[in-house]
Amino acid sequence: MKKELKIYTLRYFILIIIFFSLIKSTDFFKKIYFLNTYGYSARIAKNYSFCKKGSIPFLHFLKKKYKLNQKIKTIDYDINPSPDWVLFNLNNDNIYKDKLILLNYRRQEKIQFLKLKKGLFVSKKKPPHFLTIKKAIFSTNHNINKINVEISNRVEGLIEILFSKDFIFKDQSKEIDLNLDLEQQNIRLGKLFIKISNKENNLKNIEEIQLIVVPNYDLDNFRILKKVDNCYFLERLS
Amino acid sequence: MTEIFQIFLQILVIFIFCYFPQYYLNFFDLKQQSIIEKISLGVMVNIFILLLLSFSNQKNFNLVYIVLIIIFCNNLFFFTIENWGFKLFDTKLIFLFFFILVFSFDLANNLKLGWDPQNFWFFKTLNFIQGGDIYNLKNIPRPDYPHLGSFIWAIYTKISFLKLEYLGRIFYIFFYCVSIFSVAELLKHDDIKKILFSSIIIILTYDVLLFNGYQEVLIFSIFTLFSKYFYLIIKNNISKSVINYYIIIILLLFLCGTWIKNEAMFFSFTSMLLILCLPKKSTLFRLSIFFSFFFIIALRFLIFKEIGLDISTIHGANYENLSLLNLGSYLGIDKILLIFKYFFFGLASNLIYIIATFAMIFMLYYRKNKTDLFFYFTSLILNFLLILSFYIFTTQPIEWALKVTIERVTFEVLGIYLIPIIIFINVYSKKIFKI
Numbered sequence: 246m247k248k249e250l251k252i253y254t255l256r257y258f259i260l261i262i263i264f265f266s267l268i269k270s271t272d273f274f275k276k277i278y279f280l281n282t283y284g285y286s287a288r289i290a291k292n293y294s295f296c297k298k299g300s301i302p303f304l305h306f307l308k309k310k311y312k313l314n315q316k317i318k319t320i321d322y323d324i325n326p327s328p329d330w331v332l333f334n335l336n337n338d339n340i341y342k343d344k345l346i347l348l349n350y351r352r353q354e355k356i357q358f359l360k361l362k363k364g365l366f367v368s369k370k371k372p373p374h375f376l377t378i379k380k381a382i383f384s385t386n387h388n389i390n391k392i393n394v395e396i397s398n399r400v401e402g403l404i405e406i407l408f409s410k411d412f413i414f415k416d417q418s419k420e421i422d423l424n425l426d427l428e429q430q431n432i433r434l435g436k437l438f439i440k441i442s443n444k445e446n447n448l449k450n451i452e453e454i455q456l457i458v459v460p461n462y463d464l465d466n467f468r469i470l471k472k473v474d475n476c477y478f479l480e481r482l483s
Numbered sequence: 484m485t486e487i488f489q490i491f492l493q494i495l496v497i498f499i500f501c502y503f504p505q506y507y508l509n510f511f512d513l514k515q516q517s518i519i520e521k522i523s524l525g526v527m528v529n530i531f532i533l534l535l536l537s538f539s540n541q542k543n544f545n546l547v548y549i550v551l552i553i554i555f556c557n558n559l560f561f562f563t564i565e566n567w568g569f570k571l572f573d574t575k576l577i578f579l580f581f582f583i584l585v586f587s588f589d590l591a592n593n594l595k596l597g598w599d600p601q602n603f604w605f606f607k608t609l610n611f612i613q614g615g616d617i618y619n620l621k622n623i624p625r626p627d628y629p630h631l632g633s634f635i636w637a638i639y640t641k642i643s644f645l646k647l648e649y650l651g652r653i654f655y656i657f658f659y660c661v662s663i664f665s666v667a668e669l670l671k672h673d674d675i676k677k678i679l680f681s682s683i684i685i686i687l688t689y690d691v692l693l694f695n696g697y698q699e700v701l702i703f704s705i706f707t708l709f710s711k712y713f714y715l716i717i718k719n720n721i722s723k724s725v726i727n728y729y730i731i732i733i734l735l736l737f738l739c740g741t742w743i744k745n746e747a748m749f750f751s752f753t754s755m756l757l758i759l760c761l762p763k764k765s766t767l768f769r770l771s772i773f774f775s776f777f778f779i780i781a782l783r784f785l786i787f788k789e790i791g792l793d794i795s796t797i798h799g800a801n802y803e804n805l806s807l808l809n810l811g812s813y814l815g816i817d818k819i820l821l822i823f824k825y826f827f828f829g830l831a832s833n834l835i836y837i838i839a840t841f842a843m844i845f846m847l848y849y850r851k852n853k854t855d856l857f858f859y860f861t862s863l864i865l866n867f868l869l870i871l872s873f874y875i876f877t878t879q880p881i882e883w884a885l886k887v888t889i890e891r892v893t894f895e896v897l898g899i900y901l902i903p904i905i906i907f908i909n910v911y912s913k914k915i916f917k918i
Contacts (some may be wrong), residue, residue, distance in 0.1 A: 267585055280588060281487060326602050335609065434880050470661050
């Protein structure tokens with residue numbers, strides 16, 4: 246009898262421990278407090294970064310402030326899930342043609358390509374989406390006359406050539422204009438490579454290549470309605 | 484305070500919706516079932532009814548409301564008369580409610596949706612919330628993905644007072660907890676040990692990210708329940724009518740699964756093979772199972788076609804240009820080794836797999852009666868091969884696909900292997916479970 250009572254006490258004791266450990270591990274009371282203190286929108290803002298990683302609170306803010314009830318073209322310059330669900334409206338299929346939302350916008354960037362071996366360079370980081378590669382700058386002390394430039398995206402052994410063209414350098418310049426629009430290219434995965442070659446075979450002195458990339462949308466063509474960090478709500482200038 | 488009250492109320496409403504009255508079970512000659520048993524059956528029936536309702540015209544939402552009100556009133560009536568008084572103080576029920584409540588508060592503070600839910604699952608939910616119907620799904624991203632999980636999410640959001648989207652996802656938490664508590668009912672022990680077992684499984688598997696809009700947790704719960712009813716059939720000490728009752732439940736689970744995620748079709752297929760291999764069953768039984776399953780899959784494709792979706796695009800982006808003629812070209816030793824590497828990490832992250840595998844190997848070696856274990860071991864091998872094939876034949880970058888999906892895919896059928904652990908505890912409990 247005494248033993249049975251002891252066993253039962255131990256079992257209930259274990260259940261009580263589970264009960265309290267669950268409360269502790271999930272911060273139960275803290276969460277009730279937050280739930281009571283912060284409203285739904287405030288909690289959304291706490292869960293997502295305001296203007297990073299999808300910028301969902303920024304879109305919620307715009308939707309509320311400007312009473313947006315149609316779709317707006319939204320461009321995220323970083324790789325994030327689509328934020329279009331915030332402004333999704335099944336009953337209104339129209340789109341604000343004069344408005345644009347840019348998230349994580351950057352004006353101009355330099356992307357460095359490091360030398361892997363003679364004539365082959367790999368990017369240190371991924372260029373953002375919706376950008377145009379304006380030009381390539383070669384770091385070398387020697388003159389280059391003619392060159393073939395091939396830009397490719399390599400994903401787990403699969404090579405997709407994005408661009409391949411011959412260039413002639415003028416006036417001892419070390420820059421070439423590329424004007425390669427990346428908006429249509431799917432380069433979300435993998436790494437960018439640049440392969441250069443020429444007949445003179447004098448490329449071993451090129452130590453580094455820099456790509457100058459610019460966004461496809463120029464802010465000068467828009468009126469800024471709202472700006473928070475790198476997130477913009479824009480209206481097209483007529 | 485309003486939101487806290489709403490969460491509390493939402494859980495109670497889901498409880499009532501998912502209650503299955505004993506009155507109806509008596510028609511199947513089933514003796515008095517535990518309240519957990521009735522709720523686990525009720526969840527499945529509820530999902531099935533919602534599947535049927537999802538095919539109705541959502542622009543006329545009144546029909547859905549009327550059906551839901553009838554179900555609610557019916558269940559509330561039986562719930563009250565069958566459980567009035569001290570039955571409501573059932574320890575398991577209290578703990579189940581407590582778990583759901585704790586996780587719901589956790590969810591209410593972690594509102595961030597996952598990658599895939601933001602890209603397509605939530606669009607389907609919004610479609611139903613904003614009055615769209617199944618025909619409108621062709622205008623929503625990833626029309627080749629089924630809609631039932633999103634529909635459930637939408638309905639439970641719509642019937643809540645505050646209409647906040649996460650309130651719909653509380654149903655996912657409910658189903659997850661109920662399926663684990665339901666499996667624990669197979670333990671030949673008292674309620675405290677069942678709660679203890681459920682708590683340990685929940686602690687080992689719970690992560691708030693399971694409920695960030697991904698559908699895998701629903702598939703997990705479906706296959707956990709499948710595993711339970713399959714085990715009850717294997718035990719073979721039940722009447723024919725009860726076996727038929729369990730088979731109906733299993734087929735309904737398969738049906739609902741195929742409307743939640745595409746992979747569920749394949750996992751249902753391997754599970755159906757196990758049923759076909761059951762000993763001492765007539766050819767008629769096997770044929771009826773096979774054709775019922777075939778009917779479920781065919782029906783899904785027919786409805787997809789009717790909705791206006793091109794059925795050839797199902798998971799098309801993941802398996803471009805895949806045909807029987809070029810299957811050999813997908814095989815490569817490097818690829819298989821890479822898959823094994825990630826597969827190992829995927830399994831290691833789900834501790835239940837490791838425990839269940841050890842339990843199965845131990846019992847296959849030492850236990851005399853191995854019939855039930857044989858089925859679960861075969862299921863483990865078949866499902867592993869199936870998951871491997873998902874990756875071998877994918878045309879997506881394989882390492883990336885493995886990195887982002889392997890844990891989720893292995894989690895989907897994890898619940899099946901809770902049963903070997905239960906068998907282990909039932910067999911060896913006197914030695915290991917002295918408290």
